[in-house]
Amino acid sequence: GNSVTQMEGPVTLSEEAFLTINCTYTATGYPSLFWYVQYPGEGLQLLLKATKADDKGSNKGFEATYRKETTSFHLEKGSVQVSDSAVYFCALHVPSSGGSYIPTFGRGTSLIVHP
Amino acid sequence: NAGVTQTPKFQVLKTGQSMTLQCAQDMNHEYMSWYRQDPGMGLRLIHYSVGAGITDQGEVPNGYNVSRSTTEDFPLRLLSAAPSQTSVYFCASSYSSHGVSSYEQYFGPGTRLTVT
Numbered sequence: 001g002n003s004v005t006q007m008e009g010p011v012t013l014s015e016e017a018f019l020t021i022n023c024t025y026t027a028t029g030y031p032s033l034f035w036y037v038q039y040p041g042e043g044l045q046l047l048l049k050a051t052k053a054d055d056k057g058s059n060k061g062f063e064a065t066y067r068k069e070t071t072s073f074h075l076e077k078g079s080v081q082v083s084d085s086a087v088y089f090c091a092l093h094v095p096s097s098g099g100s101y102i103p104t105f106g107r108g109t110s111l112i113v114h115p
Numbered sequence: 116n117a118g119v120t121q122t123p124k125f126q127v128l129k130t131g132q133s134m135t136l137q138c139a140q141d142m143n144h145e146y147m148s149w150y151r152q153d154p155g156m157g158l159r160l161i162h163y164s165v166g167a168g169i170t171d172q173g174e175v176p177n178g179y180n181v182s183r184s185t186t187e188d189f190p191l192r193l194l195s196a197a198p199s200q201t202s203v204y205f206c207a208s209s210y211s212s213h214g215v216s217s218y219e220q221y222f223g224p225g226t227r228l229t230v231t
Contacts, residue, residue: 032218043119043205043222044158089158093218102148102173103218107157 002027006090006106013080013113021075021109023064023090031092033057033066033073038087038108047075047088085113116141121206121223128196128230136191136226138206144221146209147189148173149181151202152225158205164189196230203227 007022025031032051036044048057053068062077073090090106122137140147148163160173164183178200180192189208193200206223 034219036220036222043224044207044220045222046219049219091220095218102160102163103220105158107155 002031002092002094002104004090004092004104004106006088006109009087009108009110011109011111013111015082015113015115016079017113019075019077019080019084019111021088021090021111023073023075023106025071025073025090025092025104027071027092027094027104029094031094033064034091034093034103035062035064035073035075036089036091036105038089040086044089080111080113082113082115085111087111118142119206119208119221119223121204121226123226124224125227126229128193128228130196130198130230132196134193134196136193136204136206136228138189138191138223139187140189140206140208140221141187142208142210142221143186144208144210145186146211147183148207148209148220149179149189149191150205150207151175151200152205153202161191161204193228198230201228201230 003026005024034049035047037047038044048059050057050066056065064073064075087108087110089108091103093103119140145166149161150158159175162181164170204226207220
């Protein structure tokens with residue numbers, strides 16, 4: 001089956017530090033990969049995505065590269081801000097001939113950024 | 116567009132009571148789903164729908180019913196509330212274009228339910 005593994009949190013950083021949140025996956029077929037962000041008290045929202053190997057998704061200073069050889073999609077940001085404090089979810093979806101649309105989510109990684 | 120809306124935002128129920136969590140989307144999305152989020156458990160899929168009149172069970176369907184009479188609405192019914200159903204509930208929608216699903220999920224703001 002499909003699965004997503006994220007690093008355990010919380011990740012605690014000082015403002016302007018470099019961020020990496022690791023995400024690895026197992027999947028049958030060729031998945032699309034996603035990062036979602038959940039700010040306190042809100043629902044999840046799409047942060048970035050990549051649909052094929054070597055694609056780089058980017059948004060709001062965050063980046064992630066689809067690495068098929070290492071089955072990874074690590075999230076990075078060069079300089080975090082207090083406003084980036086949130087929970088980050090890695091997710092995948094594998095297209096199938098049956099039209100299955102159910103995504104697979106990781107358990108989420110909490111990021112806390114201190115001033 | 117309002118996107119995905121959920122009501123109520125907060126709810127407290129007594130054990131054994133029933134209620135319906137409302138979810139609506141105005142984006143004409145075919146796919147809709149319900150998740151619950153619990154500390155340390157991530158998101159767990161309760162029920163989902165691939166179109167009006169079609170629903171199916173997810174990972175944790177027991178104690179919940181759904182129906183999809185219109186494209187826009189996907190209510191979640193708790194039949195007899197139990198303390199184990201205390202959670203945050205999220206509704207999500209997604210779409211396909213030219214027969215290809217985008218797979219990107221659009222989430223509502225959530226309903227925080229406490230069962231005492």
